Amino acid sequence: MAVFKIEGGHHLSGEVIPQGAKNEALQILCAVLLTDQEVIIHNIPDIRDVNKLIVILKNLGVRIEKLAKGSYSFHSDNLNLAYLEGEQFKQEGSGLRGSIMIVGPLLGRFGKGYIPRPGGDKIGRRRLDTHFEGFIKLGADFRYNKEERFYGVEAPNGLSGTSMLLEEASVTGTANIIMAAVLAKGKTTIYNAACEPYIQQLCKMLIAMGAKIQGVGSNLITIEGVTSLNGCTHRILPDMIEIGSWIGLAAMTQSEITIKNVSWENLGLIPTTFRKLGITLEKRGDDIYVPPHTNGYEVQSFIDGSIMNISDAPWPGFTPDLLSIVLVVATQARGSVLIHQKMFESRLFFVDKLIDMGAKIILCDPHRATIIGHDFKSTLKATTMTSPDIRAGISLLIAALSAKGTSTIHNIEQIDRGYENIDERLRALGAKITRIE
Template identity: 80%
Template sequence: MGTFQIEGGHSLKGEIIPQGAKNEALQILCAVLLTSEKVIIENIPDIVDVNKLITILENLGVKIQKQAKGTFSFIADDINLSYLESDLFKEEGSSLRGSIMIVGPLLARFGKGYIPRPGGDKIGRRRLDTHFQGFINLGAEFRYNREERFYGVEAPEGLKGAYMLLDQASVTGTANIIMAAVLAKGTTTIYNAACEPYIQQLCKMLNSMGANISGVGSNLLVIEGVTSLNGCNHRVLPDMIEIGSWIGLAAMTRSELTIKDVSWENLGIIPETFRKLGITLNKVGDDIHIPAQEEYEIQGYIDGSILTVADAPWPGFTPDLLSIVLVMCTQAKGSVLIHQKMFESRLFFVDKLIDMGAKIILCDPHRATVIGHNFKSSLRATTMVSPDIRAGISLLIAALSAEGNSTIHNIEQIDRGYENIVERLQAIGAKITRTDS
């Protein structure tokens, strides 16, 4: 198990380049299964979850070549479907939640897809009904082996377009259904579709391959099925979650940072949300410049009531940044209510922040009130265990702001979502080292 040793209390300075978006990369990589032609993808992040998916694709028979840092070519012209029934796949697929998105492409192109119950963060219930109900709507037959915890869908006669109203705007569910529908016969209409920039990127990529998807960017997608798709070149967006993480880091350490090439047009309300929390963000070309701030004050509402930061489907605020916002507000001037609607276990990491001296009231599994210190007292260094990716990076930010030496164990959770984080933080002045046992 890996460990971070952090000497906190230092301000940072410099430039940091966000990695490619993890959540987009997982979708885009699965989409290479939809064609036998070459697909070239740029800006793929070198992180554990993405590398696990690349290994699964390789074991499926996809020919993969690394062309440059973050750039790979994929040719899925000789797929080994027997791998799906192997013990190796049951082990590899169950360790990665994103592996669920290979099912849609395999079902569309080969008439069947299987997946063991996938893993991922322990942040609450993350049901898969939206995925499989979408496949059923397209004409697939569903089965679940409870003993082996193995899902399967088959459509030996092919898929047929259908109208469907999704029960929730699931990002991975929408992506999976889109990939299944692009090769279905007829018209598929998906209402209450997720419309995150990553879904838009997937649709743009598929359209460049010859798919016919309209309504991109909205929650109503219309897909006219085609018989086959071509290859393409695609570039993954910068990771908005990492961008938000670096904003939180700059605020907590009172540092001047420049985040390069952030793709402002795809950040939605993220910059404005941080501004409501008192953070100064300057747009310089396509960069974000954050000046060093001695304090930042949370805005209230017009009627004087406490500000609430809540997650919501896009274009609302992404749930993956609520942990960052929460830790950042521990040193703000003022108070805020954090409302995590989507996952009932994601706020449980606050007990570690309370141990560090943060003033947080956990109202229930979904809500926490944070009373900011305004830097009048520093957080205390401590020893912690990272429970998941986003809580892990939040605890790391807290440790970098705290006076003294902190230790964070189980940092493999952070590795799942952040590329070369030690080297990148050291480059801007952070006092952090890593040991692996």
């Protein structure tokens, strides 16, 4: 396994172009299975999770051609569905949680879909019930092989539109159900649907392919099923989580960074939340300019003077994927903040490494942590640590870049799952970081 060696304490400067959105890419790539015609996708990020899914699609029989950096052509006209029940797929699919989203399009188009119990981040229990309950309501039969940890859904007579209320506004669950419903017979309504920009992008792509979808951007999606879909060309949004990571890194290292072409209209509460920590962000066209915070940044308080509380929520609330970044940035703020991670019970356990580095953090319970900022009066100390998941990994990397001394981060494959060539891009800004295989 590779490790990062990071010499911290350096101020960075320059411009960065955010990669394509990981969470959108996983949905969009699965949607190519809905048609036998050519689908061209631009701005695909070159990261481990996305590349794993591309391999799964290729092994499933999708003809894939790389057109340019980040641009691919997909033809799903001669699929090998037997691959789904073989040992190779059980190995490959179980290592990628996003592989669950191939089930919806395969079920809608071919009347059957299979998936091994998927892996992914170890951030707590992440139920798949929303996916399969939606498929069952559309008329599919469900089976689960407990010994082999293998799920299957079948609808030999096709799917039928229905009305459903989702128990939770699951992003991947909503995407999966939408992809199944666009080829179902009749009308489907999905209430309490996730409405993240990535879901909106998926719907826009499906509409371009000939799907009939209304309510895009709301939590009530209405779908009128069609018999087939056409090909299309689609461009993936910039990754809002990576954009937030660059903002946090700039503030924490007191660096001057411009983040290019961020698609401001799709950032939601991200700029507002960082401003609550006292971080200055300037909108320059479609770019974000973060000036060097040489005098630090001060956490705001609520109107009644109580401690600032930052928590996650489904869109349009603040994304849970950036709470780890906000937490580490708060360690050098002026003031205190309570971080409340509502959605995953294990995502805050990485803070013990920050405490080892000298951060003042009180872990109240698995969901809440109070951070008392140093105001740069004392720096974090370098240490050796291991990346437990994608977002904690990038947070530890930001901490190491601000710390005094040389830190080592193990298990950086976790970071590579979500961030494209992160060490090369950091070196271009002046960071002292080395990848050791």
